Amino acid sequence: MTDPGSSVSDVIIVGAGVVGTAIARTLAGYRLDCVLVDAALDVGTGTSKANTAILHTGFDAKPGTLESRLLARGSALLRSYADATGIPVEYTGALLVAWTPEQFAALPGLAENARRNGYLAVRPVGAGELYAREPALGPGAVGALEIPDEAIICPWTTPLAFATEAVGAGVRLVLGAGVTGVSEVDGVYELASARGVLRGRWVVNAAGLGSDVIDRMFGGDGFTIRPRRGELIVFDKLARSLLRSILLPVPTARSKGVLLAPTVYGNVLLGPTAEDVPDPSDTATTAAGLESLMAAGRRILPGLGEEEVTATYAGLRAATEHSDYQIRVDAPRRYACVAGIRSTGLSASLGIAEHVVGLLGEAGLPLRPVASALPLPRMPYIGEAGRRPYQDASLVAGDGAYGQIVCHCERVSLGEVRDALASPVPPADLGGLRRRTRAMNGRCQGFFCAATVSRLFSEVGLP
Numbered sequence: 001m002t003d004p005g006s007s008v009s010d011v012i013i014v015g016a017g018v019v020g021t022a023i024a025r026t027l028a029g030y031r032l033d034c035v036l037v038d039a040a041l042d043v044g045t046g047t048s049k050a051n052t053a054i055l056h057t058g059f060d061a062k063p064g065t066l067e068s069r070l071l072a073r074g075s076a077l078l079r080s081y082a083d084a085t086g087i088p089v090e091y092t093g094a095l096l097v098a099w100t101p102e103q104f105a106a107l108p109g110l111a112e113n114a115r116r117n118g119y120l121a122v123r124p125v126g127a128g129e130l131y132a133r134e135p136a137l138g139p140g141a142v143g144a145l146e147i148p149d150e151a152i153i154c155p156w157t158t159p160l161a162f163a164t165e166a167v168g169a170g171v172r173l174v175l176g177a178g179v180t181g182v183s184e185v186d187g188v189y190e191l192a193s194a195r196g197v198l199r200g201r202w203v204v205n206a207a208g209l210g211s212d213v214i215d216r217m218f219g220g221d222g223f224t225i226r227p228r229r230g231e232l233i234v235f236d237k238l239a240r241s242l243l244r245s246i247l248l249p250v251p252t253a254r255s256k257g258v259l260l261a262p263t264v265y266g267n268v269l270l271g272p273t274a275e276d277v278p279d280p281s282d283t284a285t286t287a288a289g290l291e292s293l294m295a296a297g298r299r300i301l302p303g304l305g306e307e308e309v310t311a312t313y314a315g316l317r318a319a320t321e322h323s324d325y326q327i328r329v330d331a332p333r334r335y336a337c338v339a340g341i342r343s344t345g346l347s348a349s350l351g352i353a354e355h356v357v358g359l360l361g362e363a364g365l366p367l368r369p370v371a372s373a374l375p376l377p378r379m380p381y382i383g384e385a386g387r388r389p390y391q392d393a394s395l396v397a398g399d400g401a402y403g404q405i406v407c408h409c410e411r412v413s414l415g416e417v418r419d420a421l422a423s424p425v426p427p428a429d430l431g432g433l434r435r436r437t438r439a440m441n442g443r444c445q446g447f448f449c450a451a452t453v454s455r456l457f458s459e460v461g462l463p
């Protein structure tokens with residue numbers, strides 16, 4: 001993390017969520033001086049940390065939209081990127097389940113929609129096969145569509161990998177610097193922030209829930225963010241054996257509906273709700289929201305009623321009055337708006353970044369590739385399906401800290417905590433350490449390990 005200083009950068013990216021960090025790592029491939037700025041003290045603390053963590057194929061997007069195109073492209077790019085960098089992904093596939101004759105009748109239309117989006121692998125599944133594949137499914141399902149390439153991904157490692165790559169390639173990360181105003185002096189933008197003035201020739205607005213406020217600073221008035229809250233319930237790992245695939249509902253015009261999915265940490269996720277809220281910081285869960293989820297979850301998988309809940313949370317979709325992404329580059333103003341990335345931005349992030357950087361180039365930003373790109377970062381693996389450090393005998397033999405368990409629920413070792421605290425993009429608080437290691441994220445939610453983890457954290461000190 002660096003001080004803004006008085007230098008003039010080529011590009012300032014406002015917002016270090018999954019979209020802003022993806023844009024930063026893509027711009028880092030060119031000979032440009034870039035700054036990535038966020039109001040928060042860490043990357044990925046907005047909507048990017050609280051979603052459903054599905055790596056979508058885009059089968060259900062509206063054909064012909066920018067979202068459909070960038071989602072398909074981004075999803076393909078993220079699959080290879082995750083593989084190269086060690087972001088946890090599990091290719092579980094999804095079953096979109098019909099529970100009524102009306103929903104069953106809608107399945108061929110959804111399959112046709114997928115084909116129009118260029119996704120050809122959807123396949124009808126009869127009730128017999130459905131119950132053979134998902135024996136814990138509640139009674140009454142009449143059939144399904146299989147979407148074999150839907151996957152689950154770690155939403156926390158993804159922006160962290162992008163930011164780590166960007167910082168390694170020279171992008172300056174300025175955190176705790178909410179942008180409050182803009183002025184232009186001799187072709188240079190001056191962004192007022194809590195950390196002083198940031199100067200840059202081009203600005204990219206990737207401020208998520210705050211993107212309409214930033215857009216108005218640049219003279220835009222084409223959209224307003226209408227936060228749509230989604231509450232979710234995380235079940236204990238003992239629930240994981242209840243399902244094999246992501247179980248999707250038949251979507252409605254308003255929402256993709258309530259789904260059940262495994263997580264890459266070995267839990268089960270139920271949600272999200274969809275409720276418009278006036279306050280872009282209102283991530284509270286509600287009794288009514290959680291009760292409605294539990295009722296839906298019990299209908300889909302009756303066994304869930306017996307399982308323990310580990311945590312609940314809510315995220316806010318950056319919805320607008322428009323149904324598509326709000327992405328445009330204003331060449332004369334040297335300004336890019338990347339907004340309205342409502343409910344697919346994790347999957348689409350690299351496609352969005354590629355598209356935006358292309359538009360910036362067409363608008364006059366000089367894109368000269370760097371002479372030799374650095375290798376991609378290899379991120380600490382925090383998934384459940386692969387080998388964790390405590391399971392790696394040779395790693396433990398070489399460094400005993402990887403065999404010293406700090407968080408017993410999630411099997412997080414001292415070595416992993418130490419590495420996270422010393423990483424190029426270190427955590428700013430215990431929540432950040434949790435997202436990097438899974439420490440305090442298990443069924444006791446830190447009851448046993450929080451004191452030890454806090455001590456380790458305070459020994460290093462806040463960045």
Ligand SMILES: Cc1cc2nc3c(=O)[nH]c(=O)nc-3n(C[C@H](O)[C@H](O)[C@H](O)COP(=O)(O)OP(=O)(O)OC[C@H]3O[C@@H](n4cnc5c(N)ncnc54)[C@H](O)[C@@H]3O)c2cc1C
Nearest residue numbers: 015017019039046047048051052054179208210230345347
């Ligand atoms: C309930 C829910 C479920 C979802 N499920 C999925 C899913 O399964 N798969 C999927 O692909 N997508 C999903 N999404 C969507 C996905 O999470 C978002 O599209 C994505 O995280 C948006 O990223 P972002 O970078 O645009 O926004 P954010 O992550 O919100 O980042 C914006 C950043 O801008 C910063 N900022 C704001 N204002 C300012 C300012 N004035 N100055 C400086 N910084 C500022 C904020 O601090 C924040 O860090 C879901 C979303 C929700 C809410």
